[in-house]
Amino acid sequence: MTWIKATFVGLILLGILVISAFFIWLAPVGAGYTAKIMCSAIFVNGLSSDRARDEDVLADNNPLLSLITANVDLRHQTVSAHAFGFRTRIAVFRPNLGCTLSDDPARIEQLRATSPLIRPIPAQPLRTASVPGNIDRRAFNNILADAMDEPGTDISRRSRAIVVLHRGKVIAERYAPGINATTPLPGWSMTKSVFNALLGRMQQEHMIPGVDSPVLINEWQSRINDPRAVITYDQLLHMSSGLEFDESYWNPLSDVVQMLFVEPATAGFAVARPLEHKPGEYFSYNSGATNVLSAAMRNISGSILSYQHIPFDMLFRPLGIRNAVIETDQDGYFIGSSFMHASARDWAKIGQLFLQDGVWNDEQLLPPDWVKYSVTPAPAAPNGIYGAHWWLQLPGSRDKDGDTQINGPTIPDDAFFALGHDGQIISIIPSKELVIVRLGLTRDGSAFDQHRFVGSISALFPDIIARNGDTTVEVENTAQSAE
Known part of the structure; x- marks a missing residue:
């Protein structure tokens, strides 16, 4: 009987420990994630409350998130979330700054009052063009159709937008319902x-010194012999700052x-x-590095208002x-690691700027060697x-066992990529004059093969081997069409 009693007491203590851990450590994460993601999905992306909850938050039936209750206030443009009435987190929407998390309801009005006024930005629509006549259009359309379809009976791919630019013109785009x-x-x-582009713009405008200069972080420079005070822009951009940071999203x-x-x-x-x-000396991809750069940009800018105008202006x-x-966070600092929202065409413009070596409308927006610097391998990587x-390099897809595998045609060596959680990708392929954007909500790595998608499109287009004025010379495309 003694061991039964001991086991019973042990189970009770274990249950208390689990419940305590949930409310102390896990509930704030779940509530914060739910409030922030739903707020952005509703008030920035324009999705319905039900879709924001069912897709953007609960797409994979996460057991932690299923315990979180969310309340949407359409009038005041806020989302609050809590776990059984405890650890309430609030996200508030502000024009031009999107959604910001706060624990303090009293901060909401203060946050709203700090939204910057931005002069209207004149439109510069991307030009459109037909798919070039030397491209296998059926194969091209099949690739796009497959990318927008679900791979099986379960909804897991959730592609939301695809845009393909060739020579700076939109030759194809696809959108999911409601997008x-x-x-x-x-x-x-x-x-x-x-x-990276913002720092390049600031260097072009002589707002920051060369990338080998130490970043301006008041907390580091004000401390005597702080070893972090020597960290440079280059080391942060190359993810080799040496700062301790755990980038484990599963934890x-x-x-x-x-x-x-x-x-x-x-x-x-x-x-x-x-x-x-x-x-x-040590490569460690982490989101903290970009937010240190964001803090340095804030310090250089002088005022918070000037800082918040930088991306727009x-x-x-x-x-x-x-x-x-x-x-931004509630202090007004851009969360440069993770929280930009833009249309697929606007993301494509970022790619096209880098494809054009930092030139836009005949203006050199980035330093002449900035793109070359950006695509030179980090020494420690x-x-x-x-x-x-x-x-x-573009990682291979993950199969059902979680193993990485490379499928599809080879991607040209000069290609480079912006990658994001849930399967976001900008692919820039200079030798093909291609920019390929894919946006979605793909949490299962086996549901969408980025390598096959990009490689299959690239294989259809001939290489550009020379340019003379407005004339380009192409290599005959002998690659087989990807089915």
């Missing part, structure tokens, strides 16, 4: 590549999850990370990007997989 050419959609970590207590969905000061959390390795306005926002906030 169109002006719908802003989340790019997740593709935002990192946009921050609700990891740095990246806590930073994005629990901590009120995203940039402050990233800046506070201790040094784990000597700067420049220095990048969105020159490119005619009208359907984009980068969301293994196998040359990463440049300066741009990926240089």
Whole structure:
């Protein structure tokens, strides 16, 4: 009887421990994620409340998120979420800044009052063109149709938008129901590549020194002999700052999850990370690095208002990007690692800017060598997989067992990519003069094969081997059409 009693007591204690862990550590994550994602889906992306809840939050039936209750206030444009009445998190929408998480209801009005006024951005519509006559149109359309379809009976791919540019013109686009050419959609970590562009613009305008200069972080420079004070823009862009950071999305207590969905000061959390390795010697892809860069941009800008105008005045306005926002934390710092929303065409413009070596409408927006710098392999990155906030290789898909495999035609060596959670991708292939954008909500890595998708489209187009003025010379395309 003694062991039965001990087992019973042990089970009770275990249950208390599990319940305590849920309310102390897990509930804030679930509530914060639910409030933030639903707020952005409804008030930024324009989706219905039901779709935001059922797809964007509960797409994979996450057991933690299914315990969270959300309340949408359409009048005040807020979403609150809680677990059984505890640990309520609130996300508030603001024009031009999207949705911001806060724990304090009293901060909501303060947040609304700090939304910047942005002058209207003149439209610069992308030109359209037919699929070139030397391209197998049936194969091309089949690739696009397959990418928009579901791979099986279960809904898991959830492609929402595809745009293909060839020589700067839209030759194809596809949208899921309820999504169109002006719908802003989340790019997740593709935002990192946009921050690369913003830093390039700031260097072009002489707002920041060279990339080998230490970043301006007040907390680091103000401390005597702080080893972090020597970290440079280059090391942060190359993901080799040496800062300790756990990028494990599966772990609700990891740095990246806590930073994005629990901590009120995203940039402050990233800046506070201790040094784990000597700067420049160890590659560690992490979202904290970009938010340190965001903090440095804020310090350089002087005022919070000037800082919040940078994306609009220095990048969105020159490119005619009208359907984009980068969301902030409650201190007003851009969450540069993860939270930009833009239409598929606007994401394509970012790709086209880099395809054109930083030139737009005959204006050099980025330093002349910036794109070359961005796609040069980071010294510490293994196998040359990463440049300066741009990926240089596209990972293979995951099969049902979680193993990586490479399928489909080879992708040209000069291709580079912006990648984001849930299957977001901008593919830039200079040798084909192609920009391919795919946006979706794909959490099962086996449901959409990015490598096959990009490689199959690329294989249909001939290589560009020379350009003389407006004339291009192409290599005859001998690749077999991808079925």
